[in-house]
Amino acid sequence: xxxxxxxxxxxxxxxxxxxxxxxxxxxxxxxxxxxxxxxxxxxxxxxxxxxxxxxxxxxxxxxxxxxxxxxxxxxxxxxxxxxxxxxxxxxxxxxxxxxxxxxxxxxxxxxxxxxxxxxxxxxxxxxxxxxxxxxxxxxxxxxxxxxxxxxxxxxxxxxxxxxxxxxxxxxxxxxxxxxxxxxxxxxxxxxxxxxxxxxxxxxxxxxxxxxxxxxxxxxxxxxxxxxxxxxxxxxxxxxxxxxxxxxxxxxxxxxxxxx
Numbered sequence: 732x733x734x735x736x737x738x739x740x741x742x743x744x745x746x747x748x749x750x751x752x753x754x755x756x757x758x759x760x761x762x763x764x765x766x767x768x769x770x771x772x773x774x775x776x777x778x779x780x781x782x783x784x785x786x787x788x789x790x791x792x793x794x795x796x797x798x799x800x801x802x803x804x805x806x807x808x809x810x811x812x813x814x815x816x817x818x819x820x821x822x823x824x825x826x827x828x829x830x831x832x833x834x835x836x837x838x839x840x841x842x843x844x845x846x847x848x849x850x851x852x853x854x855x856x857x858x859x860x861x862x863x864x865x866x867x868x869x870x871x872x873x874x875x876x877x878x879x880x881x882x883x884x885x886x887x888x889x890x891x892x893x894x895x896x897x898x899x900x901x902x903x904x905x906x907x908x909x910x911x912x913x914x915x916x917x918x919x920x921x922x923x924x925x926x927x928x929x930x931x932x933x934x935x936x937x938x939x940x941x942x943x944x945x946x947x948x949x950x951x952x953x954x955x956x957x958x959x960x961x962x963x964x965x966x967x968x969x970x971x972x973x974x975x976x977x978x979x980x981x982x983x984x985x986x987x988x989x990x
Contacts, residue, residue, distance in 0.1 A: 786834050787825060790915040794821035794838035797908045797923065798959070802852065804904035804928035805963035805984035807977075809852040820846055821911075831913060838911040840957045844989035847959065851985045856893050858985040861964060864889040868960055870990030875924075875952025877905045877960045879987065881931070884940035892936055894981050898967035901931040901940075902984075905947040907956035924949050924956060933967055933975050960988040 750759050795817035799806065806813075824843040828836040840847075851857045867880040881901055884890045892899060906925035929945050949958075963984030967975040 786915075787822075787836055790836070790838050790911050790913065791818050791821040791825060793915050793917075794818075794824065794840065794911040797911070798840070798847070800923060801906035801908050801925070801959040802904070802961055802984070802986070803906070804902060805961050806852065807979050808963045808965065808982035808984040810856070810980065810983075811854050813852050816850075820850070835913045837913050840908060840910050841955075842910075844957045847986050847989040849985060851983075852963075853983045853985075856983055858962070858964065858983040861892065861983050862890055866962060866987060868962070868987040870958050870960055870988050872954060872958065872990055874948060875907065875954075875958065876946065876948035877958065877988070877990075878947075879903050879945045879960070879962060881940065881943050881945070883942050886937050886939065890940070892964075892966070894966050894978075896966040896968060896978055896981065897936055898933045898969065898975055899936055899982075900933045900965050900967065902928050902963045902965055903930075903945045903947065904928040904959075904961045904963075905949065906959050906961075907949055907952070908959060909956050924952065926950070930965075958988075958990045959986060960990075961985065962987045 795814055798817050798821070799814060821838050823846060824840060825836045825838045827843055828839060831837060851859075862884070864882050864884070866882070868877065870877045882889075886892065904925075906923070908923055926947050926949050929947060931940070931943060934940060947960075961984060964982050966978045966981045968978060970976050
C-alpha cells in the first residue's frame with residue numbers, strides 16, 4: 732500500500748495501479764494490481780488454505796453486514812468506517828466455532844454476543860467520553876424487549892459536547908439479528924427483526940436533561956436471534972420553529988448491550 736502525495740491525485744485504475752480514498756483518511760491510497768489467477772486459486776492444491784480463508788471471510792462479511800444493519804439508527808453518527816472493525820470481531824467469533832472444520836466455520840453471534848458490548852462507532856469523541864455517566868441498560872430475551880435509563884444530565888458536569896451545534900438529543904435502538912451459518916446463505920430483511928428507534932426531545936446544548944426511561948419491544952419476537960441495544964447522541968440545527976435537521980456524521984454512539 733502506498734499513499735499518493737503532491738499535485739497528482741486520482742481515484743480508480745491507471746496502468747496497473749488502483750487508487751481509492753477512505754472515509755477516515757484524507758489521503759489517496761494506491762496499490763498495484765496482480766497476483767495469482769482466479770483459476771489457479773480455485774483449483775490448485777497450493778491454494779487450499781487460501782480457499783478456506785476466502786470461504787470463511789465470506790461468512791465474516793455477512794456477519795459484519797447484519798451487525799451493521801442492527802446499528803442502522805445510529806450508524807450515521809460514526810466518524811470512521813467501522814465495518815472493518817466489525818469484520819475483525821466477526822472473525823474472532825468465527826474462531827470460537829471449534830466443532831466445524833476450517834473453511835466451514837460459522838459465525839455464532841448468539842454465543843459470542845458479549846464481544847459486541849461497548850463497541851464504539853467513534854474514535855475521536857466516543858460516547859463514554861461525551862456522556863461521563865454509566866448508562867443502565869437491560870435486555871429481556873424472553874420478551875424481546877429492552878430498557879434504558881438515561882440519568883439526570885448536566886452539561887459540563889457529566890455531559891461534554893465537543894461539537895458547536897445548538898441542539899442535542901438521545902436515540903435508542905433495539906434490533907434482532909441471527910447467527911451466520913455455513914454455507915453463509917444470503918439474508919433478507921424479513922429474517923431480521925427490530926423496532927423503530929425512540930428519541931428524547933431536542934434540548935439546547937446548555938440545557939440539563941431530566942432522568943428518563945426508554946422501553947422498546949420487538950413484535951413477533953423469536954428467541955433464535957441476538958438482541959442489539961444501541962444508544963447515541965445526535966446534534967441538530969433548527970430549520971424552523973418546529974423542524975430540526977439532524978447533523979449527519981456528527982455525534983457519537985455505541986452498542987450498550989447485546990443479549
